[in-house]
Amino acid sequence: MTLKSHRPAAQDSSDKGADRSAVNAYLVGGGIASLSAAAFLIRDGDVLGHNITILEELDTLGGSLDGSGSAQEGYVLRGGRMLESKYLCTFDLFASIPTLDTSQTVTQETFAWNETMKTSSKSRLVRNGKRQTAPAFGLSEAHILTIERLALEPEAKLRDTSISDQFEPSFFKTDFWFMWCTTFAFQPWHSAVEFKRYLVRFAHMVDGFDRLQGIMRTVYNQYDSMVRPLQKWLTDRGVTFEFNTRVTDLGLTEDGGKIRVTQIDYDRVGQPGSITLAAGDLAFVTLGSMTEGSDVGAMDRAPRLREKTDGGAWRLWETLASGRPDFGNPSAFADHIDESKWVSFTTTLHDPTFLRLVLNLTGNVPGEGGLITFPESSWLASIVIPHQPHFIGQPDDVAVLWGYGLSVDKPGDFVKKPMSACTGAEILSEILGHLRIEAEAEKIIETSTCIPCMMPFITSQFLKRAKGDRPLVVPKGSQNLAFIGQFCELPDDVVFTVEYSIRSAQTAVYALLGLDRSPPAVYQGKYDPRVLYKAYRALHDLPA
Numbered sequence: 286m287t288l289k290s291h292r293p294a295a296q297d298s299s300d301k302g303a304d305r306s307a308v309n310a311y312l313v314g315g316g317i318a319s320l321s322a323a324a325f326l327i328r329d330g331d332v333l334g335h336n337i338t339i340l341e342e343l344d345t346l347g348g349s350l351d352g353s354g355s356a357q358e359g360y361v362l363r364g365g366r367m368l369e370s371k372y373l374c375t376f377d378l379f380a381s382i383p384t385l386d387t388s389q390t391v392t393q394e395t396f397a398w399n400e401t402m403k404t405s406s407k408s409r410l411v412r413n414g415k416r417q418t419a420p421a422f423g424l425s426e427a428h429i430l431t432i433e434r435l436a437l438e439p440e441a442k443l444r445d446t447s448i449s450d451q452f453e454p455s456f457f458k459t460d461f462w463f464m465w466c467t468t469f470a471f472q473p474w475h476s477a478v479e480f481k482r483y484l485v486r487f488a489h490m491v492d493g494f495d496r497l498q499g500i501m502r503t504v505y506n507q508y509d510s511m512v513r514p515l516q517k518w519l520t521d522r523g524v525t526f527e528f529n530t531r532v533t534d535l536g537l538t539e540d541g542g543k544i545r546v547t548q549i550d551y552d553r554v555g556q557p558g559s560i561t562l563a564a565g566d567l568a569f570v571t572l573g574s575m576t577e578g579s580d581v582g583a584m585d586r587a588p589r590l591r592e593k594t595d596g597g598a599w600r601l602w603e604t605l606a607s608g609r610p611d612f613g614n615p616s617a618f619a620d621h622i623d624e625s626k627w628v629s630f631t632t633t634l635h636d637p638t639f640l641r642l643v644l645n646l647t648g649n650v651p652g653e654g655g656l657i658t659f660p661e662s663s664w665l666a667s668i669v670i671p672h673q674p675h676f677i678g679q680p681d682d683v684a685v686l687w688g689y690g691l692s693v694d695k696p697g698d699f700v701k702k703p704m705s706a707c708t709g710a711e712i713l714s715e716i717l718g719h720l721r722i723e724a725e726a727e728k729i730i731e732t733s734t735c736i737p738c739m740m741p742f743i744t745s746q747f748l749k750r751a752k753g754d755r756p757l758v759v760p761k762g763s764q765n766l767a768f769i770g771q772f773c774e775l776p777d778d779v780v781f782t783v784e785y786s787i788r789s790a791q792t793a794v795y796a797l798l799g800l801d802r803s804p805p806a807v808y809q810g811k812y813d814p815r816v817l818y819k820a821y822r823a824l825h826d827l828p829a
Contacts, residue, residue: 305332305798311549311560313532314571314598315341316348317783318769320515321378322569322790323524328381330798334522338560340551342531342597346516349576350783352508352676356683359633359734360676363576364743365669365687367468368395368501369490372784373805374791379511382518385677391514399501402672406497406654408647409464412661414721416647419495421826422461427453429824435481436488436811445749448480449473460660461824464494467658467667470781472691474624475747479780486779489810492819492829497655502671507783509677529554531597534604535568535766545764552597567765567797569790570605572756573618573772574598575781579740584709588739590626593619599742602772606756613756618745618772625745628704629689629738630712636732638725640684643670646720651684659719663697664690664704668716688716693739709735746771746780758789759796767793777807 310326312319319339326332345351354360368375379391389397408416424432431452435443448471449457456462457473465471469483490499503510520526536548536559546568549560562568577596582588593599599619606612618625634640640651647654652672659666668688675685693704699718700711707715713735717726755774759767769789771780778785791804810816822829 305330307565308332308336309563309566310337310569311562311566312337312339312569312571313549313601314348314574314770315339315343315346315526315528316571316574316770316786317350317512317515318348318571318786318790319569320346320512320519321787322769322794323519324378324381324515325791325794326798327519327522327524329802330794330800332798334519334524337519337523338525338527340527340530340532340549342529344528346526347508347512348571348574350507350512351576352506354631354633354736356633356635356680359736360631360679360685361581361736361738362506362629362631362685362687363579363738363740364629364689365671366507366781366783368503368783369487369499370501371489371808371810372782373808374788375784377805378787378791379515382514385509385514385517391511395501395503395510398504402502402652404497404500404502404653404655405649406656407649408654408657409495409497410460410658410660411646411719412659414646414719417460418648420460420464422464422495422824423459423826424461424824425455428456428459428461431456432484432824435477436484438481440478440481441752443477443481445751446477447474447749448477451477451480463658463660463665467665467691468494468497468656470627470689470691470744471747472624472744474749475744476749478750479747482777482779485811486777486807487810488820489808489813489816492823494823500655502652504672505677506671506675511783527553532570532601533557533597534601535570537766539762542762543764544760544762544766546766562765565765567767569767569769569793569797570601571598571770572602572613572768573615573742573745573770575743575745575771576740577742579738582709582737582739584734584736587706587708588628588737590622590705590739591741592622593742610753611756611760611762613768613772614751614754615772617750617754618748619742621745621748622741623694624748625743626693626705626739626741627689627691627743628693628712629687629740630709630735631738632686632688632709632713632733632735634684634686634729634733635682636728637682637684639686639722639729639733640670642722642725643720661698662690662715662719663692663695664715665692666690666704666716666719705739707737709737712737744781758792765797767797769793777809
């Protein structure tokens with residue numbers, strides 16, 4: 286069984302100035318990394334769209350940038366990614382992608398929207414049902430000195446230590462930690478190197494972080510606002526999407542230190558098949574998956590905790606890395622589910638009561654406030670109410686909110702069960718408890734659909750790692766293979782972002798095609814004295 290016929294490439298695709306009209310490119314995975322790589326191949330590499338094939342295990346594209354459901358059955362978002370103005374690769378790509386209505390580019394739409402709807406939280410933290418506007422960080426001088434040391438210390442010296450190895454226990458009770466960890470989903474046992482990278486990468490956002498200033502959102506959820514326009518752009522150029530196709534292995538020839546992909550093995554709806562690559566063809570593989578093994582519950586059913594064997598992404602990486610240390614170490618990320626799992630929940634509201642009460646409490650209209658965290662929550666739960674409608678086609682009388690909990694195995698404060706064992710109704714009840722909504726609670730629950738989702742690997746990219754656990758985008762000796770996504774190594778940038786996936790794609794395409802260009806450099810606010818001065822004052826809770 287083969288997916289399509291292939292012509293031999295006219296010449297090696299990595300030759301500068303090469304005629305790439307005969308180059309075939311195969312992209313494993315249908316997430317934002319692969320979609321972006323396909324776009325860069327076409328836009329910057331002159332590869333023909335109809336010579337590009339994206340192989341996706343599921344029946345839809347988008348990977349972790351998903352959005353599904355309906356007003357009747359309930360909408361589902363496994364997660365949401367924040368944007369900010371220094372995501373240079375993201376906005377470079379989407380400056381070429383029209384919105385679905387073709388009135389402007391996605392980049393233009395996003396920047397214009399965030400001029401209209403600026404994030405400025407008046408209730409970043411809620412304690413005892415009362416909002417805290419611009420809460421103080423509450424850091425001691427020892428905490429600040431540790432933060433400054435981490436910002437300066439070489440990654441090699443931090444090695445595979447955790448955040449808790451670097452800070453005294455009191456740090457994890459500060460409001461700085463509550464705001465930082467819930468914005469980015471860090472846990473104390475996560476990698477100190479990743480924490481350091483975030484401190485440096487977002488130094489320009491420390492000032493104003495107590496109000497979430499500088500965080501940007503798309504008009505709708507990111508599937509509707511980013512994935513769908515990009516998919517349409519690729520479809521219009523002839524890109525082939527093969528769904529329900531799980532790649533199981535790559536045929537590799539290794540000779541004299543040079544590695545070349547010659548075959549892609551796959552399973553499609555239970556039928557094995559393979560693709561033969563010609564001399565100039567390219568392969569891009571998305572390693573691992575944050576949302577592999579996700580399981581969705583319901584109002585009356587808790588989601589299940591699944592394993593890495595419930596999908597193909599981790600197994601493919603394990604197969605490729607076996608005996609090949611330059612291909613990374615997937616076990617560092619896939620074999621510690623208790624350290625990488627959490628539960629998100631999407632609530633579809635058919636009655637305006639909840640939004641009215643939260644508006645009265647927070648002082649923010651939907652879309653303006655960003656994440657609301659309950660520091661007293663045993664689950665360390667947070668919610669966000671986006672601008673409505675959050676889905677294209679969402680009825681005017683329906684609203685959507687999203688939330689998640691980081692400590693999913695602890696009993697709740699109002700529902701005495703671990704979040705991981707709770708139904709959607711129980712999770713919603715717990716949130717209402719922290720908001721001190723009592724009289725209207727029964728009505729809200731009866732008119733809502735709360736769908737929880739257990740994600741075993743959602744922060745696996747934050748786990749402690751050693752040098753080499755994440756492979757280079759283009760492994761040593763590779764002639765036509767590149768790794769993309771959240772589990773390859775990009776110095777200076779930070780995982781768990783759209784920007785990281787897109788930067789990996791841009792890096793991979795330019796390298797394999799031998800283009801004399803590079804992705805935009807990672808923004809380095811640490812070299813700007815104004816950024817450092819503002820961050821210093823913010824860390825010390827000094828007025829601006």
